[in-house]
Amino acid sequence: MTDIFDDLKAEYEQLDAVLAGLTPAEWSHASAAEGWTVSDVVLHLAQSEERAAASLAGEDVMIRRKPAADGEPGRESDGEPGRESHGAPDRESDGAPGRDGGAPGRESGGAFGRDDGASGGESGDGVLSREPVTNGASGRGSGRGEVGRGVDAAADARVAAQRGIAPADLLARWRRAAFAIPDALRAQPKGTRLSWVAIPLSPATLATTRLAEHWAHAYDITAPLGIPYPDTARLRHIAWLGHRTLPYAFDVAGVEGGPVYCELTSPDGELWRFGDPAAASTVTGPAADFCRVGAHRLAPADSTLKATGPYGAKALAVLRNYAL
Template identity: 50%
Template sequence: MTVQGQETDIFDDLAAECDQLDLLLSGLSPDAWARESAAAGWSVSDVVLHLAQTEELAIASIAGDTGAFAREDGVSVDEAVDRLVAAERGVPPAEVLERWRRARRAALDGLRACPPKQRLSWAAMPLSPRTFATARLAEHWAHALDIATPLGLDYPATDRLRHIAWLGHRTLPYAFALAGEEAGPVRCELVGPSGDVWRFGDPDAPSVISGSAEEFCRIGAQRLAAQDSTLKTEGPDAARALRVLRNYAS
Protein backbone atom coordinates (compact mmCIF):
# COMPACT_ATOMS: atom_id res chain seq x y z
CA MET A 1 0.00 0.00 0.00
CA THR A 2 1.31 3.46 -0.84
CA VAL A 3 -0.73 5.45 1.69
CA GLN A 4 1.42 7.01 4.41
CA GLY A 5 1.95 4.46 7.19
CA GLN A 6 0.86 1.48 5.08
CA GLU A 7 3.91 0.44 3.08
CA THR A 8 3.11 -3.28 3.11
CA ASP A 9 0.20 -4.91 1.28
CA ILE A 10 -2.89 -4.93 3.45
CA PHE A 11 -4.34 -8.07 1.88
CA ASP A 12 -1.17 -10.07 2.52
CA ASP A 13 -1.03 -8.76 6.07
CA LEU A 14 -4.67 -9.62 6.71
CA ALA A 15 -3.93 -13.16 5.53
CA ALA A 16 -0.89 -13.34 7.81
CA GLU A 17 -2.86 -12.07 10.82
CA CYS A 18 -5.55 -14.69 10.25
CA ASP A 19 -2.87 -17.36 9.85
CA GLN A 20 -1.39 -16.35 13.21
CA LEU A 21 -4.80 -16.56 14.85
CA ASP A 22 -5.46 -19.90 13.14
CA LEU A 23 -2.25 -21.28 14.63
CA LEU A 24 -3.38 -20.18 18.08
CA LEU A 25 -6.83 -21.71 17.67
CA SER A 26 -5.49 -24.98 16.28
CA GLY A 27 -3.65 -25.63 19.53
CA LEU A 28 -6.58 -25.07 21.89
CA SER A 29 -7.99 -27.90 23.96
CA PRO A 30 -11.77 -28.53 24.02
CA ASP A 31 -11.87 -27.06 27.53
CA ALA A 32 -10.18 -23.87 26.33
CA TRP A 33 -12.92 -23.24 23.78
CA ALA A 34 -15.47 -23.15 26.59
CA ARG A 35 -13.44 -20.75 28.73
CA GLU A 36 -14.51 -17.15 29.19
CA SER A 37 -12.79 -14.73 26.84
CA ALA A 38 -11.87 -11.12 27.50
CA ALA A 39 -14.91 -10.08 25.42
CA ALA A 40 -17.57 -9.61 28.08
CA GLY A 41 -20.18 -12.37 28.07
CA TRP A 42 -18.51 -14.41 25.34
CA SER A 43 -16.61 -17.66 25.53
CA VAL A 44 -13.62 -18.33 23.28
CA SER A 45 -15.98 -20.26 20.99
CA ASP A 46 -18.35 -17.28 20.89
CA VAL A 47 -15.52 -15.00 19.80
CA VAL A 48 -14.58 -17.27 16.89
CA LEU A 49 -18.26 -17.65 15.97
CA HIS A 50 -18.51 -13.86 15.86
CA LEU A 51 -15.51 -13.67 13.55
CA ALA A 52 -17.05 -16.30 11.27
CA GLN A 53 -20.37 -14.46 11.20
CA THR A 54 -18.79 -11.10 10.40
CA GLU A 55 -16.63 -12.64 7.68
CA GLU A 56 -19.84 -14.01 6.18
CA LEU A 57 -21.33 -10.51 6.35
CA ALA A 58 -18.20 -9.26 4.60
CA ILE A 59 -18.72 -11.82 1.82
CA ALA A 60 -22.30 -10.61 1.40
CA SER A 61 -21.16 -6.99 1.24
CA ILE A 62 -18.52 -7.81 -1.37
CA ALA A 63 -21.25 -9.55 -3.40
CA GLY A 64 -23.22 -6.29 -3.44
CA ASP A 65 -25.63 -6.77 -0.54
CA THR A 66 -26.02 -3.21 0.76
CA GLY A 67 -28.04 -4.47 3.72
CA ALA A 68 -25.54 -7.06 4.90
CA PHE A 69 -24.98 -5.19 8.16
CA ALA A 70 -28.43 -3.62 8.43
CA ARG A 71 -29.92 -3.31 11.91
CA GLU A 72 -32.94 -1.76 13.56
CA ASP A 73 -32.93 1.91 14.51
CA GLY A 74 -31.45 2.38 17.94
CA VAL A 75 -29.62 -0.96 17.92
CA SER A 76 -25.87 -0.53 18.30
CA VAL A 77 -23.31 -2.60 16.43
CA ASP A 78 -22.33 -4.31 19.69
CA GLU A 79 -25.93 -5.27 20.42
CA ALA A 80 -26.50 -6.50 16.87
CA VAL A 81 -23.47 -8.78 16.82
CA ASP A 82 -24.26 -10.06 20.32
CA ARG A 83 -27.70 -11.11 19.07
CA LEU A 84 -26.12 -12.94 16.14
CA VAL A 85 -23.81 -14.87 18.45
CA ALA A 86 -26.61 -15.71 20.88
CA ALA A 87 -28.73 -17.08 18.02
CA GLU A 88 -26.09 -19.66 17.10
CA ARG A 89 -24.34 -20.30 20.39
CA GLY A 90 -23.63 -23.96 21.09
CA VAL A 91 -22.21 -25.00 17.72
CA PRO A 92 -19.32 -27.46 18.33
CA PRO A 93 -15.92 -25.72 18.34
CA ALA A 94 -14.58 -27.80 15.44
CA GLU A 95 -17.48 -26.62 13.28
CA VAL A 96 -17.01 -23.02 14.37
CA LEU A 97 -13.33 -23.14 13.50
CA GLU A 98 -13.92 -24.61 10.04
CA ARG A 99 -16.71 -22.12 9.39
CA TRP A 100 -14.39 -19.23 10.20
CA ARG A 101 -11.62 -20.68 8.05
CA ARG A 102 -13.90 -20.99 5.03
CA ALA A 103 -15.36 -17.54 5.51
CA ARG A 104 -12.10 -15.71 6.09
CA ARG A 105 -10.52 -17.21 2.97
CA ALA A 106 -13.55 -16.41 0.83
CA ALA A 107 -13.75 -12.86 2.20
CA LEU A 108 -10.07 -12.23 1.51
CA ASP A 109 -10.34 -13.62 -2.02
CA GLY A 110 -13.31 -11.36 -2.61
CA LEU A 111 -11.51 -8.28 -1.30
CA ARG A 112 -8.48 -8.94 -3.48
CA ALA A 113 -10.76 -9.15 -6.54
CA CYS A 114 -12.64 -5.90 -5.82
CA PRO A 115 -11.97 -2.86 -8.00
CA PRO A 116 -9.86 -0.46 -5.86
CA LYS A 117 -12.48 2.30 -5.95
CA GLN A 118 -15.47 0.09 -5.13
CA ARG A 119 -17.35 1.05 -1.98
CA LEU A 120 -18.43 -1.78 0.29
CA SER A 121 -21.27 -1.32 2.77
CA TRP A 122 -20.37 -1.95 6.39
CA ALA A 123 -21.40 -1.13 9.94
CA ALA A 124 -20.96 2.65 9.99
CA MET A 125 -20.16 3.74 6.44
CA PRO A 126 -19.11 2.39 3.02
CA LEU A 127 -15.43 1.47 2.82
CA SER A 128 -12.90 0.93 0.06
CA PRO A 129 -11.63 -2.67 -0.25
CA ARG A 130 -8.29 -1.75 1.34
CA THR A 131 -9.85 0.11 4.26
CA PHE A 132 -12.33 -2.74 4.66
CA ALA A 133 -9.42 -5.20 4.85
CA THR A 134 -7.73 -2.95 7.42
CA ALA A 135 -10.85 -2.96 9.58
CA ARG A 136 -11.00 -6.75 9.36
CA LEU A 137 -7.35 -7.02 10.38
CA ALA A 138 -8.05 -4.74 13.35
CA GLU A 139 -10.98 -6.87 14.46
CA HIS A 140 -9.13 -10.17 14.14
CA TRP A 141 -6.16 -8.79 16.06
CA ALA A 142 -8.32 -7.42 18.89
CA HIS A 143 -10.28 -10.65 19.26
CA ALA A 144 -7.09 -12.70 19.16
CA LEU A 145 -6.07 -10.78 22.28
CA ASP A 146 -9.49 -11.54 23.80
CA ILE A 147 -8.73 -15.24 23.34
CA ALA A 148 -5.04 -15.39 24.17
CA THR A 149 -4.89 -13.14 27.23
CA PRO A 150 -7.33 -15.00 29.55
CA LEU A 151 -5.76 -18.32 28.54
CA GLY A 152 -2.29 -17.07 29.39
CA LEU A 153 -1.09 -17.59 25.81
CA ASP A 154 1.32 -15.44 23.88
CA TYR A 155 0.08 -13.50 20.88
CA PRO A 156 3.08 -11.52 19.67
CA ALA A 157 2.72 -8.02 18.28
CA THR A 158 3.96 -7.58 14.72
CA ASP A 159 4.49 -4.69 12.34
CA ARG A 160 1.06 -5.47 10.91
CA LEU A 161 -0.10 -3.12 13.65
CA ARG A 162 0.95 -0.33 11.29
CA HIS A 163 -2.35 -0.76 9.42
CA ILE A 164 -4.37 -0.60 12.63
CA ALA A 165 -2.52 2.48 13.85
CA TRP A 166 -3.16 4.14 10.49
CA LEU A 167 -6.87 3.28 10.79
CA GLY A 168 -7.08 4.70 14.32
CA HIS A 169 -5.49 7.96 13.24
CA ARG A 170 -7.47 8.17 10.01
CA THR A 171 -10.80 7.81 11.83
CA LEU A 172 -10.13 10.36 14.58
CA PRO A 173 -12.62 12.84 13.04
CA TYR A 174 -15.28 10.09 13.19
CA ALA A 175 -14.33 9.30 16.80
CA PHE A 176 -14.57 12.97 17.81
CA ALA A 177 -17.93 13.29 16.05
CA LEU A 178 -19.31 10.26 17.94
CA ALA A 179 -18.19 11.89 21.17
CA GLY A 180 -19.89 15.15 20.16
CA GLU A 181 -16.58 17.00 20.19
CA GLU A 182 -14.56 19.09 17.78
CA ALA A 183 -10.77 19.12 17.54
CA GLY A 184 -7.93 20.30 15.38
CA PRO A 185 -5.43 18.10 13.56
CA VAL A 186 -3.49 15.50 15.56
CA ARG A 187 -0.33 13.77 14.44
CA CYS A 188 1.13 10.52 15.71
CA GLU A 189 4.73 9.39 16.10
CA LEU A 190 4.50 5.74 17.07
CA VAL A 191 7.16 3.10 17.61
CA GLY A 192 6.32 -0.26 16.05
CA PRO A 193 7.30 -3.69 17.42
CA SER A 194 10.43 -3.74 15.22
CA GLY A 195 11.54 -0.33 16.41
CA ASP A 196 10.52 1.64 13.33
CA VAL A 197 8.84 5.01 13.88
CA TRP A 198 5.50 5.38 12.12
CA ARG A 199 4.30 8.93 11.48
CA PHE A 200 0.71 9.81 10.65
CA GLY A 201 -0.86 13.20 10.03
CA ASP A 202 0.27 16.72 9.30
CA PRO A 203 3.88 17.15 10.51
CA ASP A 204 2.99 20.69 11.59
CA ALA A 205 -0.07 19.68 13.64
CA PRO A 206 0.15 21.25 17.13
CA SER A 207 -1.21 18.15 18.88
CA VAL A 208 1.02 15.06 19.07
CA ILE A 209 0.61 11.50 20.37
CA SER A 210 3.89 9.62 20.69
CA GLY A 211 5.09 6.28 22.00
CA SER A 212 4.20 2.62 21.62
CA ALA A 213 2.20 1.70 18.51
CA GLU A 214 0.92 -1.42 20.25
CA GLU A 215 -0.47 0.62 23.14
CA PHE A 216 -2.04 3.06 20.68
CA CYS A 217 -3.78 0.16 18.90
CA ARG A 218 -4.89 -1.44 22.17
CA ILE A 219 -6.46 1.85 23.28
CA GLY A 220 -8.25 2.11 19.94
CA ALA A 221 -9.59 -1.40 20.43
CA GLN A 222 -10.64 -0.60 24.02
CA ARG A 223 -8.25 -3.22 25.34
CA LEU A 224 -6.24 -0.64 27.28
CA ALA A 225 -7.31 2.54 29.05
CA ALA A 226 -5.58 5.67 27.84
CA GLN A 227 -4.60 6.63 31.38
CA ASP A 228 -2.89 3.27 31.86
CA SER A 229 -0.63 3.64 28.83
CA THR A 230 2.86 5.08 28.55
CA LEU A 231 1.92 7.20 25.53
CA LYS A 232 2.77 10.89 25.66
CA THR A 233 0.42 13.65 24.54
CA GLU A 234 1.30 17.23 23.66
CA GLY A 235 -0.81 20.12 22.44
CA PRO A 236 -4.46 21.15 22.82
CA ASP A 237 -6.21 18.06 21.46
CA ALA A 238 -3.87 15.06 21.82
CA ALA A 239 -5.12 13.83 25.19
CA ARG A 240 -8.74 14.05 24.04
CA ALA A 241 -7.84 12.24 20.82
CA LEU A 242 -6.38 9.39 22.83
CA ARG A 243 -9.52 9.27 24.95
CA VAL A 244 -11.91 8.96 21.97
CA LEU A 245 -9.60 6.81 19.79
CA ARG A 246 -11.27 3.77 18.20
CA ASN A 247 -10.36 1.17 15.56
CA TYR A 248 -13.95 0.08 15.01
CA ALA A 249 -17.44 1.32 14.19
CA SER A 250 -20.24 1.89 16.66
Protein backbone atom coordinates in the same frame (compact mmCIF):
# COMPACT_ATOMS: atom_id res chain seq x y z
CA MET B 1 5.89 -3.21 2.98
CA THR B 2 3.33 -5.88 2.18
CA ASP B 3 -0.13 -4.73 1.16
CA ILE B 4 -3.22 -4.82 3.31
CA PHE B 5 -4.60 -7.96 1.67
CA ASP B 6 -1.43 -9.96 2.33
CA ASP B 7 -1.33 -8.64 5.88
CA LEU B 8 -4.97 -9.57 6.46
CA LYS B 9 -4.21 -13.14 5.40
CA ALA B 10 -1.16 -13.18 7.70
CA GLU B 11 -3.31 -12.03 10.63
CA TYR B 12 -5.76 -14.85 9.95
CA GLU B 13 -2.86 -17.31 9.86
CA GLN B 14 -1.50 -16.10 13.19
CA LEU B 15 -4.88 -16.47 14.87
CA ASP B 16 -5.49 -19.81 13.15
CA ALA B 17 -2.30 -21.19 14.68
CA VAL B 18 -3.63 -20.28 18.13
CA LEU B 19 -7.12 -21.68 17.55
CA ALA B 20 -5.79 -24.96 16.14
CA GLY B 21 -4.01 -25.66 19.42
CA LEU B 22 -6.86 -24.94 21.86
CA THR B 23 -8.16 -27.67 24.13
CA PRO B 24 -11.90 -28.24 24.64
CA ALA B 25 -11.63 -26.54 28.03
CA GLU B 26 -9.98 -23.49 26.45
CA TRP B 27 -12.73 -23.18 23.83
CA SER B 28 -15.28 -22.95 26.64
CA HIS B 29 -13.13 -20.61 28.78
CA ALA B 30 -14.33 -17.06 29.42
CA SER B 31 -12.82 -14.58 27.00
CA ALA B 32 -11.89 -10.97 27.72
CA ALA B 33 -15.07 -9.92 25.91
CA GLU B 34 -17.65 -9.54 28.64
CA GLY B 35 -20.17 -12.42 28.70
CA TRP B 36 -18.57 -14.32 25.83
CA THR B 37 -16.53 -17.51 25.84
CA VAL B 38 -13.65 -18.13 23.45
CA SER B 39 -16.10 -20.08 21.27
CA ASP B 40 -18.47 -17.11 21.24
CA VAL B 41 -15.69 -14.79 20.05
CA VAL B 42 -14.74 -17.15 17.21
CA LEU B 43 -18.41 -17.53 16.27
CA HIS B 44 -18.71 -13.74 16.13
CA LEU B 45 -15.65 -13.55 13.89
CA ALA B 46 -17.05 -16.25 11.60
CA GLN B 47 -20.36 -14.41 11.39
CA SER B 48 -18.58 -11.14 10.62
CA GLU B 49 -16.55 -12.75 7.83
CA GLU B 50 -19.72 -14.30 6.44
CA ARG B 51 -21.19 -10.80 6.46
CA ALA B 52 -18.17 -9.60 4.47
CA ALA B 53 -18.68 -12.45 2.00
CA ALA B 54 -22.34 -11.46 1.64
CA SER B 55 -21.27 -7.90 0.90
CA LEU B 56 -18.85 -9.15 -1.74
CA ALA B 57 -21.76 -11.08 -3.26
CA GLY B 58 -23.68 -7.82 -3.62
CA GLU B 59 -25.93 -8.06 -0.58
CA ASP B 60 -26.82 -5.05 1.57
CA VAL B 61 -25.35 -5.76 5.01
CA MET B 62 -25.63 -2.27 6.47
CA ILE B 63 -27.12 -1.88 9.93
CA ARG B 64 -29.50 1.07 9.95
CA ARG B 65 -31.69 2.88 12.39
CA LYS B 66 -35.34 1.96 12.73
CA PRO B 67 -37.61 4.95 13.42
CA ALA B 68 -38.34 5.65 17.06
CA ALA B 69 -41.80 4.87 18.39
CA ASP B 70 -43.65 6.62 21.21
CA GLY B 71 -40.66 8.73 22.11
CA GLU B 72 -38.35 5.74 22.53
CA PRO B 73 -34.90 5.62 20.94
CA GLY B 74 -34.66 4.00 17.54
CA ARG B 75 -33.15 0.56 17.21
CA GLU B 76 -30.77 -1.14 14.84
CA SER B 77 -32.04 -2.97 11.79
CA ASP B 78 -30.89 -4.30 8.44
CA GLY B 79 -32.18 -2.86 5.21
CA GLU B 80 -33.80 0.43 6.24
CA PRO B 81 -32.55 3.98 5.74
CA GLY B 82 -30.54 5.28 8.64
CA ARG B 83 -28.12 7.88 9.87
CA GLU B 84 -25.04 8.25 7.74
CA SER B 85 -21.62 8.20 9.31
CA HIS B 86 -18.89 10.37 7.89
CA GLY B 87 -15.46 11.82 8.26
CA ALA B 88 -13.29 8.71 8.50
CA PRO B 89 -10.79 7.14 6.15
CA ASP B 90 -10.99 5.42 2.82
CA ARG B 91 -8.29 3.46 1.07
CA GLU B 92 -7.77 2.71 -2.56
CA SER B 93 -5.18 0.50 -4.29
CA ASP B 94 -3.55 -1.71 -1.67
CA GLY B 95 -4.49 0.58 1.19
CA ALA B 96 -1.05 0.52 2.77
CA PRO B 97 0.12 3.62 4.60
CA GLY B 98 2.93 5.53 2.97
CA ARG B 99 6.52 5.07 4.08
CA ASP B 100 6.23 7.87 6.61
CA GLY B 101 2.98 6.48 7.94
CA GLY B 102 1.11 9.65 7.12
CA ALA B 103 0.13 9.09 3.52
CA PRO B 104 -2.14 6.17 2.80
CA GLY B 105 -2.99 4.79 -0.58
CA ARG B 106 -4.99 6.89 -3.05
CA GLU B 107 -8.31 7.97 -1.67
CA SER B 108 -11.57 9.37 -2.89
CA GLY B 109 -12.82 12.58 -1.38
CA GLY B 110 -15.71 12.48 1.03
CA ALA B 111 -16.80 14.26 4.12
CA PHE B 112 -13.87 16.65 3.97
CA GLY B 113 -14.20 17.16 0.23
CA ARG B 114 -10.60 16.37 -0.61
CA ASP B 115 -9.04 14.06 -3.19
CA ASP B 116 -5.45 14.49 -2.09
CA GLY B 117 -5.34 11.72 0.49
CA ALA B 118 -6.19 13.84 3.50
CA SER B 119 -9.40 12.06 4.25
CA GLY B 120 -12.04 9.99 2.60
CA GLY B 121 -15.73 9.69 3.06
CA GLU B 122 -16.09 6.34 4.70
CA SER B 123 -16.86 5.66 8.28
CA GLY B 124 -13.90 4.08 9.95
CA ASP B 125 -13.98 0.36 10.10
CA GLY B 126 -17.49 -0.52 11.09
CA VAL B 127 -16.19 -3.23 13.39
CA LEU B 128 -18.81 -5.28 15.24
CA SER B 129 -16.65 -5.46 18.32
CA ARG B 130 -17.70 -6.07 21.89
CA GLU B 131 -15.39 -4.29 24.29
CA PRO B 132 -13.87 -5.89 27.39
CA VAL B 133 -13.38 -4.15 30.70
CA THR B 134 -9.61 -3.95 30.95
CA ASN B 135 -7.54 -1.93 33.42
CA GLY B 136 -10.11 0.81 33.60
CA ALA B 137 -10.71 0.94 29.87
CA SER B 138 -14.19 1.36 28.53
CA GLY B 139 -16.50 -1.55 29.13
CA ARG B 140 -18.68 -3.03 26.44
CA GLY B 141 -20.71 -0.27 24.83
CA SER B 142 -19.05 2.47 26.87
CA GLY B 143 -18.47 5.55 24.79
CA ARG B 144 -20.02 3.96 21.72
CA GLY B 145 -23.30 5.85 21.90
CA GLU B 146 -26.78 4.57 21.21
CA VAL B 147 -25.94 3.29 17.74
CA GLY B 148 -22.87 1.41 18.95
CA ARG B 149 -24.82 -0.21 21.75
CA GLY B 150 -27.39 -1.32 19.20
CA VAL B 151 -24.67 -2.95 17.10
CA ASP B 152 -23.37 -4.75 20.20
CA ALA B 153 -26.89 -5.98 20.88
CA ALA B 154 -27.21 -7.23 17.32
CA ALA B 155 -23.91 -9.10 17.63
CA ASP B 156 -25.07 -10.59 20.93
CA ALA B 157 -28.27 -11.81 19.31
CA ARG B 158 -26.48 -13.42 16.38
CA VAL B 159 -24.05 -15.24 18.67
CA ALA B 160 -26.82 -16.37 21.02
CA ALA B 161 -28.81 -17.76 18.11
CA GLN B 162 -25.99 -20.07 17.03
CA ARG B 163 -24.15 -20.76 20.27
CA GLY B 164 -23.19 -24.37 20.99
CA ILE B 165 -21.38 -25.34 17.78
CA ALA B 166 -18.67 -27.94 18.37
CA PRO B 167 -15.17 -26.36 18.37
CA ALA B 168 -13.94 -28.38 15.37
CA ASP B 169 -16.97 -27.34 13.33
CA LEU B 170 -16.69 -23.75 14.48
CA LEU B 171 -13.02 -23.56 13.54
CA ALA B 172 -13.77 -25.03 10.12
CA ARG B 173 -16.56 -22.49 9.61
CA TRP B 174 -14.35 -19.54 10.52
CA ARG B 175 -11.57 -20.81 8.25
CA ARG B 176 -13.92 -21.20 5.29
CA ALA B 177 -15.25 -17.67 5.71
CA ALA B 178 -12.04 -15.87 6.65
CA PHE B 179 -9.48 -17.26 4.23
CA ALA B 180 -11.65 -16.53 1.21
CA ILE B 181 -11.86 -12.81 2.04
CA PRO B 182 -8.37 -11.39 1.23
CA ASP B 183 -8.24 -12.58 -2.38
CA ALA B 184 -11.91 -11.72 -2.95
CA LEU B 185 -11.28 -8.17 -1.74
CA ARG B 186 -8.07 -7.86 -3.77
CA ALA B 187 -9.93 -8.91 -6.93
CA GLN B 188 -12.48 -6.09 -6.74
CA PRO B 189 -12.26 -3.48 -9.52
CA LYS B 190 -10.91 -0.06 -8.67
CA GLY B 191 -13.64 2.22 -7.44
CA THR B 192 -15.73 -0.60 -5.93
CA ARG B 193 -17.73 0.24 -2.81
CA LEU B 194 -18.92 -2.63 -0.65
CA SER B 195 -21.88 -2.48 1.70
CA TRP B 196 -20.81 -2.57 5.35
CA VAL B 197 -22.12 -1.69 8.79
CA ALA B 198 -22.36 2.11 8.52
CA ILE B 199 -21.78 3.10 4.88
CA PRO B 200 -20.10 1.48 1.87
CA LEU B 201 -16.35 0.87 2.11
CA SER B 202 -13.62 0.37 -0.44
CA PRO B 203 -12.14 -3.17 -0.51
CA ALA B 204 -8.88 -1.97 1.06
CA THR B 205 -10.69 -0.18 3.89
CA LEU B 206 -12.84 -3.23 4.55
CA ALA B 207 -9.68 -5.35 4.67
CA THR B 208 -8.21 -2.94 7.22
CA THR B 209 -11.30 -3.26 9.39
CA ARG B 210 -11.16 -7.05 9.25
CA LEU B 211 -7.52 -6.99 10.33
CA ALA B 212 -8.29 -4.59 13.18
CA GLU B 213 -11.18 -6.69 14.44
CA HIS B 214 -9.29 -9.97 14.33
CA TRP B 215 -6.31 -8.44 16.09
CA ALA B 216 -8.50 -7.03 18.88
CA HIS B 217 -10.44 -10.26 19.34
CA ALA B 218 -7.22 -12.26 19.29
CA TYR B 219 -6.43 -10.40 22.52
CA ASP B 220 -9.83 -11.39 23.92
CA ILE B 221 -9.02 -15.02 23.19
CA THR B 222 -5.37 -15.25 24.16
CA ALA B 223 -5.02 -12.91 27.15
CA PRO B 224 -7.27 -14.88 29.56
CA LEU B 225 -5.58 -18.12 28.48
CA GLY B 226 -2.05 -16.77 28.88
CA ILE B 227 -1.22 -17.59 25.25
CA PRO B 228 1.38 -15.36 23.58
CA TYR B 229 0.18 -13.34 20.59
CA PRO B 230 3.16 -11.26 19.46
CA ASP B 231 2.61 -7.84 17.94
CA THR B 232 3.77 -7.41 14.35
CA ALA B 233 4.34 -4.69 11.77
CA ARG B 234 0.72 -5.26 10.71
CA LEU B 235 -0.20 -2.87 13.52
CA ARG B 236 0.74 -0.07 11.12
CA HIS B 237 -2.59 -0.52 9.33
CA ILE B 238 -4.50 -0.34 12.62
CA ALA B 239 -2.56 2.71 13.80
CA TRP B 240 -3.27 4.37 10.45
CA LEU B 241 -6.96 3.63 10.89
CA GLY B 242 -7.05 5.03 14.41
CA HIS B 243 -5.26 8.23 13.46
CA ARG B 244 -7.25 8.87 10.31
CA THR B 245 -10.53 8.25 12.14
CA LEU B 246 -9.77 10.89 14.79
CA PRO B 247 -11.94 13.63 13.21
CA TYR B 248 -14.87 11.20 13.24
CA ALA B 249 -14.06 10.11 16.80
CA PHE B 250 -14.02 13.72 18.04
CA ASP B 251 -17.32 14.33 16.29
CA VAL B 252 -19.05 11.23 17.70
CA ALA B 253 -17.83 12.03 21.22
CA GLY B 254 -18.97 15.66 20.95
CA VAL B 255 -15.46 16.78 21.83
CA GLU B 256 -13.68 19.72 20.24
CA GLY B 257 -10.74 18.34 18.30
CA GLY B 258 -7.98 19.39 15.98
CA PRO B 259 -4.89 18.11 14.19
CA VAL B 260 -2.81 15.57 16.08
CA TYR B 261 0.61 14.36 14.98
CA CYS B 262 1.60 10.85 16.03
CA GLU B 263 5.08 9.35 16.26
CA LEU B 264 4.66 5.69 17.13
CA THR B 265 7.32 3.04 17.63
CA SER B 266 6.64 -0.21 15.82
CA PRO B 267 7.18 -3.62 17.47
CA ASP B 268 10.54 -3.90 15.65
CA GLY B 269 11.68 -0.39 16.56
CA GLU B 270 10.77 1.49 13.37
CA LEU B 271 9.26 4.96 13.80
CA TRP B 272 5.85 5.44 12.21
CA ARG B 273 4.66 8.99 11.60
CA PHE B 274 1.04 9.99 11.07
CA GLY B 275 -0.22 13.50 10.42
CA ASP B 276 1.36 16.93 10.13
CA PRO B 277 4.58 17.33 12.15
CA ALA B 278 3.68 21.02 12.57
CA ALA B 279 0.50 20.17 14.52
CA ALA B 280 0.35 21.72 17.99
CA SER B 281 -0.79 18.42 19.52
CA THR B 282 1.17 15.18 19.54
CA VAL B 283 0.94 11.58 20.68
CA THR B 284 4.12 9.54 21.00
CA GLY B 285 4.94 6.07 22.23
CA PRO B 286 4.51 2.41 21.31
CA ALA B 287 2.25 1.67 18.36
CA ALA B 288 0.95 -1.37 20.24
CA ASP B 289 -0.31 0.84 23.07
CA PHE B 290 -1.89 3.24 20.58
CA CYS B 291 -3.73 0.40 18.87
CA ARG B 292 -4.88 -1.17 22.14
CA VAL B 293 -6.20 2.17 23.38
CA GLY B 294 -8.07 2.52 20.08
CA ALA B 295 -9.51 -0.97 20.48
CA HIS B 296 -10.49 -0.17 24.10
CA ARG B 297 -8.28 -2.97 25.34
CA LEU B 298 -6.09 -0.52 27.28
CA ALA B 299 -6.95 2.69 29.13
CA PRO B 300 -4.87 5.72 28.11
CA ALA B 301 -3.76 6.21 31.71
CA ASP B 302 -2.40 2.65 31.81
CA SER B 303 -0.45 3.06 28.58
CA THR B 304 3.02 4.50 28.08
CA LEU B 305 1.79 6.95 25.45
CA LYS B 306 2.61 10.65 25.92
CA ALA B 307 0.20 13.33 24.76
CA THR B 308 0.92 17.04 24.40
CA GLY B 309 -0.91 20.12 23.18
CA PRO B 310 -4.59 21.05 23.33
CA TYR B 311 -5.86 17.89 21.62
CA GLY B 312 -3.34 15.16 22.44
CA ALA B 313 -5.01 13.81 25.59
CA LYS B 314 -8.45 14.32 24.07
CA ALA B 315 -7.38 12.25 21.08
CA LEU B 316 -6.43 9.33 23.32
CA ALA B 317 -9.73 9.64 25.18
CA VAL B 318 -11.79 9.29 21.98
CA LEU B 319 -9.42 7.12 19.92
CA ARG B 320 -11.18 4.19 18.27
CA ASN B 321 -10.36 1.55 15.70
CA TYR B 322 -14.01 1.31 14.74
CA ALA B 323 -16.67 3.70 13.50
CA LEU B 324 -19.68 3.15 15.73
